[in-house]
């Protein structure tokens with residue numbers, strides 16, 4: 001019986017790692033665990049987001065034959081470090097997968113890597129482990145050269161339910177803000193929209209694939225976890241699907257609290273759905289408002305308007321749903337754009353706000369000139385391209401001023417009482433005075 005170690009690295013090695021604030025259940029590893037266990041493998045998960053030991057200490061006294069590691073772009077360095085440590089300790093088979101490997105498999109064509117799986121075809125992993133190489137989405141080495149098999153989209157319905165043993169072993173972890181131990185569930189792969197900045201619609205070879213509603217509701221019903229994070233990139237896509245979901249939950253009398261993503265244009269056009277969803281337990285709606293100007297929304301290919309965004313804000317407020325309003329800070333921002341965004345947030349009294357720095361991810365953006373080659377900087381908290389109108393240092397100056405104002409507002413609103421506000425604000429102030437090359 002082969003012993004397989006499934007690994008997810010930490011989100012960050014800086015202090016901005018969201019540990020204890022937002023921790024994501026390692027759903028993909030749990031799918032793989034379910035598949036491999038069915039075939040009799042001995043499977044262990046190591047999620048550095050919640051593990052307190054170092055990876056090296058964890059593997060020191062144990063024995064494994066196979067390593068599978070997943071990562072996002074900003075975790076590339078960490079997962080490769082773990083693959084190297086695994087090779088040195090066991091000389092076993094190393095397979096690299098996950099979202100970054102889907103978009104940029106060639107980033108993993110390294111000494112410490114044996115195979116790269118750039119798709120969701122996890123059901124092929126038992127065959128891959130046993131030596132089969134004629135598998136779609138698989139890259140491997142032959143005579144010293146890397147060979148990549150054809151890419152293929154995966155039907156999400158081909159996957160079993162995840163094995164949540166690891167999640168339930170950590171009942172005090174995996175929060176979403178004030179919602180403790182939030183179980184992740186997914187009804188679809190990829191996204192039918194094509195927003196220019198977004199990596200998600202490139203996943204699964206850009207093919208949208210969705211589970212049946214009944215199967216999704218069955219999975220929720222059979223997991224007693226109180227908080228459910230529907231992690232689809234856009235759950236509020238198909239009106240009929242969402243209505244059926246709400247109806248099934250209601251009919252079966254399932255009592256849960258939900259978090260999910262939805263587009264502002266859908267919310268603006270479907271207040272009745274937001275109301276009904278709130279009545280069955282919707283707490284947080286995560287929505288990319290992105291910007292406060294229509295020309296920028298157009299340039300992002302968002303297919304949405306500021307008018308819809310404002311309707312969305314009102315609908316969430318009227319129906320008692322907490323809107324997590326997400327904005328992108330553009331490379332074309334001038335000082336007044338940061339100030340205008342803050343005024344907008346105040347004017348609309350947005351309580352939950354997340355701001356990301358515009359980040360053209362490796363592998364999806366063409367003709368981009370990066371100012372860093374450090375993958376850990378692609379975390380949406382760092383500039384990876386030069387701003388158009390401001391120096392890097394001045395752009396960061398306005399950015400940190402905005403963060404400080406948002407944190408002070410959140411503190412006044414009393415919404416993140418579990419955070420050490422003072423600590424964050426002090427560190428933002430320190431960052432303002434860093435040299436340009438230290439921030440970039």
Ligand code: SF4
Nearest residue numbers: 191193195198201233
């Ligand atoms: S931003 Fe949202 S709607 Fe746009 S492509 Fe990404 S997931 Fe889809």
